[in-house]
Amino acid sequence: MNDAFIVDAVRIPRAKVNAEGGAYAQLKPVDLLAPLFNAISSRNNLPSDAVEDVLLGCSTQSGDQGSNIAKIAALYAGWSDQVSGATINRFCCSGLDAINLAASKIMSGMEDIVVAGGIEQISQVPMFADKGPWFSDKNVMKKTKFLHMGLSADLIATQNNYQRSDLDQLAEDSHKRAAHAQQNGYFDKSLITIKDKDGNAILESDNGIRENISKEKLAALPASFTAFKDMGQFVVDQVYKDQLQTLHSPGNSPALVDGASLVLIASERACEKYSLTPRARICHFANGSDEPVKMLTGHITATQKLLNACKLSPQDIDLWEVNESFASSVMNYRDHFSIDNTKLNVNGSAIAMGHPLGATGGNLMGILLDELERQGLKRGIVSICGGAGVGVTTLIECL
Secondary structure, X not given: OOOOEEEEEEEOOOEEOOOOXXXXXXXXXXXXXXXXXXXXXXXXXXXXXXXXXXXXEOOOOOHHHOOOHHHHHHHHOOOOOOOOOXXXXXXXXXXHHHHHHHHHHHHHOOOOEEXXXXXXXXXXXXXXXXXXXXXXXXXXXXXXXXOOHHHHHHHHHHHOOOOHHHHHHHHHHHHHHHHHHHHOOOOHHHEOOOEOOOOOEOOOOOOOOOOOOOHHHHHOOOOOHHHHOOOOHHHHHHOOOOOOOOOOOHHHOOOOEEEEEEEEEEXXXXXXXXXXXXXXXXXXXXXXXXXXXXXXXXXXXXXXXXXXXXXXXXXXXXXXXXXXXXXHHHHHHHHHHOOOHHHEOOOOOHHHHOOOHHHHHHHHHHHHHHHHHHHOOOEEEEEEEOHHHEEEEEEEEEO
């Protein structure tokens, strides 16, 4: 089996989505991706026709994110007609799944250079805009036990006896860690800005981080997911009638943001041919799934599968990037694997910086890679849970 090397990872600053529109609200998803395609080529002196495929994760593939945006975005960025493309949906895990599928192509020897990542411009294409039957057809919703993910997070918190103060503490830590990382330039290596018509950066850094957050401010925010009980109320009533406390608020939940990310993955042969410098090896990856009601636990299943296959223990992992798909989901993952807080999301995560769904896998991969290199560490895991119980995990080793 061939090695799949990570050569580069780039992302745009994440922009908050709000009622007035985020920083990228007047742009299209292809506009968010174009500077990343250009950066992959220019930073690595790589002609685009050397890339054999582009795989992008996207959770809501409709409107401006429809019609196979992976292929269209590559064309829009001016890449060669010879570059193919495919768009992948495994809900929030989509971008990480795209990276893993790209690695599998290279490991098999079928291809030598693949670009993978993801896109989600929620200000243009809101969540649920594709009107999929899982969340819009009452018969399908009932048969598949659909529950809004915020309520699933509350269920996990309730069953694990997490208190509101526990969730808020994790949220405060996320913001403070992200603020420290941002102020010290830990994200700079991978950040690519989008320029306006005058050549000025529209946004220079992730704009959701609140360095002055406090437990008192977080505690003052109202619990937010009671409004979604109609999206799966039959599950609450019939299955978990007495087991659900409303504990999550906007402060300890992932912010909705616009984002895009790309990762350049290549074989040893391609690295030699194009003078590319590999930074890390993708060692193993796994997907898994758990019951769709609790939903936000599939990454635990995937990670256990990966660790078993690699004959590793959690203590063998130097750093973990686990998407903050609500505070309770990452706390549950942490507690399951007994992960030291000093190794988990050390630069904050989605509660502070936002969760751009399909783009999150590439975002986390770049952050993990940069931090492993900065600390001189070797082994790291990215793990993400997603809708209906799915989860994806990837193990990398720095060279």
